[in-house]
Amino acid sequence: MAEIDFHIVKRSLTGWQDECGDTGVVVVSDNQCFLALLDVLGHGREAHEVALVAENYLLKNYSFKVTEIMSGLHERLKGTRGAVAALCSINIDNGELYYSGIGNINTRVHGYQTLQLMPQDGIIGYMINSPKERQFKLCYGDTLILTSDGVKEHINFADYPELLKGSAKTIANNMIDLFGKGNDDSSCIVLRYGI
Numbered sequence: 281m282a283e284i285d286f287h288i289v290k291r292s293l294t295g296w297q298d299e300c301g302d303t304g305v306v307v308v309s310d311n312q313c314f315l316a317l318l319d320v321l322g323h324g325r326e327a328h329e330v331a332l333v334a335e336n337y338l339l340k341n342y343s344f345k346v347t348e349i350m351s352g353l354h355e356r357l358k359g360t361r362g363a364v365a366a367l368c369s370i371n372i373d374n375g376e377l378y379y380s381g382i383g384n385i386n387t388r389v390h391g392y393q394t395l396q397l398m399p400q401d402g403i404i405g406y407m408i409n410s411p412k413e414r415q416f417k418l419c420y421g422d423t424l425i426l427t428s429d430g431v432k433e434h435i436n437f438a439d440y441p442e443l444l445k446g447s448a449k450t451i452a453n454n455m456i457d458l459f460g461k462g463n464d465d466s467s468c469i470v471l472r473y474g475i
């Protein structure tokens with residue numbers, strides 16, 4: 281089985297962890313790794329409460345197909361202010377990745393190939409089209425990076441040759457330190473595959 285290294289960083293605008301509307305979940309079970317980054321609309325304590333509801337839902341339902349999880353999350357968050365999220369389920373043995381994303385969470389893969397997984401429009405809990413799944417295969421050495429919109433979107437990684445080196449923890453912290461916008465909660469999940 282391939283080795284993986286992952287890390288979640290979330291930083292609230294106010295500095296208080298219980299006022300962060302961004303949240304991340306990573307669950308490793310057998311040969312599956314589920315990861316999700318979610319940003320509740322707005323920020324502050326109310327957004328945090330919704331983030332906790334979403335987090336609980338994801339922790340209970342991580343083993344389903346990503347499209348099913350997205351639909352279920354939409355039902356669960358109805359009546360709240362809504363959220364955007366990217367969900368990935370990875371087969372650790374062969375690198376197969378299944379992705380479903382709604383709204384502006386940025387999902388990138390760097391390494392053998394460089395690409396961005398494009399989300400669908402919508403607000404989870406309010407209005408979404410039927411969730412679609414995209415399949416991708418991670419190669420040994422690839423780095424998967426998810427960021428919320430509290431982190432700059434357009435980053436020329438060639439300008440930061442050191443950025444993708446080091447552990448998932450180092451990369452995730454650097455993403456927030458270097459590119460956090462400072463006007464919203466910010467969060468990042470980094471997963472290094474086959475290290």
Ligand SMILES: [Mn+2]
Pocket residue numbers: 319322428429430464465
């Ligand atoms: Mn945000």
